[in-house]
Amino acid sequence: MNRRDVLKVLGAGCWGWGGVPIRRARNDVFVERWSWAMGQVVHVMLFAGSERAGLDACAAALAELRRVESRLTLFDAASDLCELNRCAGRTIMRADADLRAVLTLANRFKAITGGAFDVAVEPLMRAWGFHRPRSAAPAAAELREARAAVAAAVVELDGDRVRLPNAHTQLDFGGIGVGYGIDRALGMLRARGVTRAFVDVSGDVAAIGAPPGEAGWLVEIADPRRAGRSIAVTRLRDAALATSANTESVIRYASLVVGHVMDPATGWPARALTQATVVARSATAADALSTAMLVAGREPDGVVRSWTAGRVGGQQSRGPHRRTRLPD
Template sequence: MGRGKTIRVLIVGAAFVSVLVLWMRSQGKAAPGLYRQSQFLLDTLVEITVVSPDEHAAHQAIEAAYAEIGRIESLLSRYSPESQISLVNQSAGKEQFTPVVQEVYAIVQRSLHYTDMTGGVFDISIGPVIDVWGIGTQHERIPDQEELQQLLQLVDYKKIILDHEQGIRLPDPNMTLDLGGIAKGYAIDQAIAVLRQHGVTMALVNAGGDIRCLGTKADGTPWRIGIQNPRKNAAIVGVVNISDAAVATSGDYERYFMQQGIRYHHIFDPATGMPARECQSVTIVAPTAEQADVMATAIFVMGPERGLTFLNEQADIEGMIVRADGKLLFSDGFALQPQ
């Protein structure tokens, strides 16, 4: 959930959304019982599609799902001054804990679990590094190493203090939490939950290429999701078929700038403060969008060798890694289909 994306990024994001959901090409917008809306939320285009025999009920469910996504964004976006995460950041360095609702506390708690699980490569205290690079804003730049080294002293998830009764505290006044690596996935999962509550049994939520589906398509077949080619806009490397599952991709083509022929992108290694260099993209299939979102980012930072080993050790996620040289690597259970 970044801020101030450039026009370049918005165009790429829109193309990515249009190419991913391949089944729409064959059924078309006018397919009976197929209802779809788009809104700009979570700093991306969010498209919700519902298959339903009742048009009014479908639109009610979609609107409720969008309201839920907006609610979560208002809690977790650090670029919203009144959000709970912003209030935690604004209170950094104070002795008092910042009280937060249980939902926010639980998300931060799970984030720290993911950090432990991934050996520290997923770290929500990365905010100061994100800010100094300014990628996706009007202030993109390459910070010097001395500046980065100073900021890296602030990037340490172990300094985040949680107290169930009181809230969250950041001991250093310059620390900043950024939940961009988990918030979108969580919001997608909550939107799916709201659709279920409204009686929807077949649906798909697509937030800028991070996707979770509910059930199957109307004809009982899996949803066909295209995986973006990281070096060719509006092209795909293949297709994954999913039912009641999520897909998320992290790539160096989403937000970046070029300088002297070098690509500087928004997925940072918390150990160095530099963009991770060993992958072009990582795609994860998981039971939830939150898991897929987090693991795509973490494995991108891990790099191909460590990332593939990690993937094959997990019981519930599969993935595909596009190495920096363009070679495709797959976890043992990942099934890439032809276009």
């Protein structure tokens, strides 16, 4: 999703985070690149030994994001994900490392969140018109059918072989693919010796180290109900942050406005919270767990810190919540 309006990175370029010039040292040449990948704006910031080395590292990170996108997107018939969906109920598919990794993680996060996160929501996304345009909201019978397809979905993994035994199963990596891509991009940066970097894919972000002289990369989480205001400001160091909200990517059916994050249990777009932001050890975890928190209205296991905006059980919920650890 496009989360640009719900997150800001404070400070960039050659200035310190308090407006004071950063004292330069070895590997402290600041480099940044703006680009486009995974259908969203991408911002890469890092410190390197030279401008050339920094630009090369940025290019490698962007190339990795685009490579992952080509494998896992639902909007290119040649992608591995689309091929797997075509195999549903028919044949076993041999999956490459990326597809196997994402499916393994998706199964894990589904279990951790009690089903609040589920990559099998594609039938609901389609029913509500997010994948195929439609002129009216789905009827109750159509939603029941889509919800049944989600509930019956099973992903069988055996080494490099993957099978979707139910012909109605269709997967959508919208709640995990960007996070996985960011983690892969960070891996490319680390392989090039980068020890201070920040990757932002339209609001899903992750950090390596921190800017010189700082405790972490400073990030502001915007208040979805009050323009120009923030819920919190936090620092990221060797961690990731993701925000899920049903206020950015929406479809309107007359007076009905629906967001794109689906609740697998009800078949309706998630309504427990207006916005959920989480910090986790990896971008993949932050992506999936922020989705689950928006759906369930509570913090799932694996979250380091979280902030919410919205109503849960009639009570306003804002601010940081408990700390947990991502299971090994």
